[in-house]
Amino acid sequence: MNRPAWPLGIALTLMLGLLAPAILAAPSAQEAPAPSAEEKQSAKEKAKQERIAEYLRKKEERRARREANQKREAEEAAAKATAAKANVATQPQANQTKSKKKRTAEASDSGEKKAKKTRVAKTRKRGLPRGLQRIHDDLRADEFAQDPSVVQYLDLIESGGATAQQIAAFGNFLGQAGRANTALAYYDLALSMDNQDPTIWINAGTLQRQAGRLESAAGAYVEALSIDPSHAYAHYNLGAVLDEMGEYDAAIDEYTLALQHDPTLGDPAINPQAANNEKLMVVRMKLYKEQAGSLGLPLVNVPKGELGGGK
Secondary structure, eight states: OOOOOOOHHHHHHHHHHHHHHHHHHSOOTTSOOOOOHHHHHHHHHHHHHHHHHHHHHHHHHHHHHHHHHHHHHHHHHHHHHHHHHHHHHHHHHHHHHHHHHHHHHHHHHHHHHHHHHHHHHHHHHHTOOHHHHHHHHHHHHSGGGGSHHHHHHHHHHHTTOOOHHHHHHHHHHHHHTTOHHHHHHHHHHHHHHOSOOHHHHHHHHHHHHHTTOHHHHHHHHHHHHHHOTTOHHHHHHHHHHHHHTTOHHHHHHHHHHHHHHOGGGGOTTTOGGGGGOTHHHHHHHHHHHHHHTTTOSOOOOOTTOSTTOOO
């Protein structure tokens, strides 16, 4: 019996249906296979070798630079040695040149010193330091100089015949007129002539305080106390400046010393500043307690305790 012939389309369809699972199950040609453990280890070894090679290359570069530096230093040392030998050979001539220059410089210095002495002599003849000259001239041109006392002081100071104390007195005159900075310029002159007068230092400190320079004022009072440690006004003024600077404990100590050396400084009739100084009350109470002893109370007279009494 003859089998019926299959149509071509049906036959192809059946063949594709049978082959599809096999095709799908086959690995894709585009997918890269995963590296094996041996390949991973090989890659690590290669990276390690590359790092070692880079380290050795840099080490060689450092060695080459070090050798180059050593060679350059050796060449420089050799050049200096050669120069030193050449210098030794020419030293006598150089010494002569140097000596000549030295003599020329000394002559120049001598001439300058003579000129300076001349300028100083002229300044001293006039009684004025160079820095004070302009201030002095400005005072003469000021209306302030119409006061006969000012003219008299200016003439005396300019003539060079004024004492340190007279110059300081003129500084006081200027300070009382509200010219603290100008007064300090004259006080500098007075102190350059006599720096062992505590009164001049005290007044200089007061003018510094008037000009708003508290640290300089304190320094001036300390200078006065280095000359006379028992100067009551110096202690009091130093206390006032320390008080203004916020150094209250130190101020109390100075006020205490001031009243110990001169109790009248606590009396407003003698020291007008005492009237407005609240800390002086603390100091007076402190001194009273110290002077009254441990009892702190007055002793009462014992009745009939006088000699010859008893009745």
